[in-house]
Amino acid sequence: MPTFPAVQPEPALDQPHIPSISENTARDALLLFVKSKCCYSSAPAKDGVITNMEAFNTYRYRLETFTESRSTEWSHEPYTGQTVDAYAQQPPGPWDIPAKTPQFFLDDKQFIKVPYTSSVKPCHNCLGIGRKPCKDCAGAGNVSILHGSCHGQGSRQCDVCKGKQQLLVYIKLTVKWCILMKNYLASLANAIVS
Numbered sequence: 001m002p003t004f005p006a007v008q009p010e011p012a013l014d015q016p017h018i019p020s021i022s023e024n025t026a027r028d029a030l031l032l033f034v035k036s037k038c039c040y041s042s043a044p045a046k047d048g049v050i051t052n053m054e055a056f057n058t059y060r061y062r063l064e065t066f067t068e069s070r071s072t073e074w075s076h077e078p079y080t081g082q083t084v085d086a087y088a089q090q091p092p093g094p095w096d097i098p099a100k101t102p103q104f105f106l107d108d109k110q111f112i113k114v115p116y117t118s119s120v121k122p123c124h125n126c127l128g129i130g131r132k133p134c135k136d137c138a139g140a141g142n143v144s145i146l147h148g149s150c151h152g153q154g155s156r157q158c159d160v161c162k163g164k165q166q167l168l169v170y171i172k173l174t175v176k177w178c179i180l181m182k183n184y185l186a187s188l189a190n191a192i193v194s
């Protein structure tokens with residue numbers, strides 16, 4: 001007579017093992033929960049009698065989204081002979097400009113001068129002079145060198161054009177990478193209660 005191997009019991013795939021917890025652990029967890037709510041009384045958690053404990057599957061999961069955003073604004077810097085290319089060609093749109101490849105899931109920022117937007121104009125702060133009258137001596141240069149900020153010259157270097165008299169004006173593209181994070185709690189208990 002042929003022999004057959006004994007039938008193995010099917011492993012319970014849909015019911016993962018849930019470790020049971022002691023009554024003290026449950027009470028501690030309940031007290032901790034009550035403490036996190038400003039107006040909950042701790043008396044029922046402390047003095048209440050636990051009559052029954054049931055185990056439920058609970059899943060905690062986090063959703064992370066990695067996004068790239070782009071914005072443009074007018075910007076300027078002292079003109080020191082940079083390329084001037086405004087109107088040479090139609091400027092590309094913000095999403096047509098190649099940016100560096102981001103390191104995924106790391107916050108980062110990159111600034112790019114938009115091509116074909118750079119032009120030169122006199123500094124608006126010093127009206128193209130490169131210097132501003134000293135505020136401390138009202139331009140007289142008569143405040144002592146120790147205390148005067150202009151060293152007796154009556155004027156100071158313009159801090160917008162850094163004394164270059166002209167500015168390179170261009171459209172600055174800001175590329176920003178950031179992570180959005182959301183935490184979720186899903187449990188079988190919710191499904192049963194609701």
Ligand SMILES: [Zn+2]
Pocket residue numbers: 134135136137138139140141142143148149150151152153154155
């Ligand atoms: Zn001064």
Ligand SMILES: [Zn+2]
Pocket residue numbers: 123124125126127128129130131158159160161162163164165
């Ligand atoms: Zn200036």
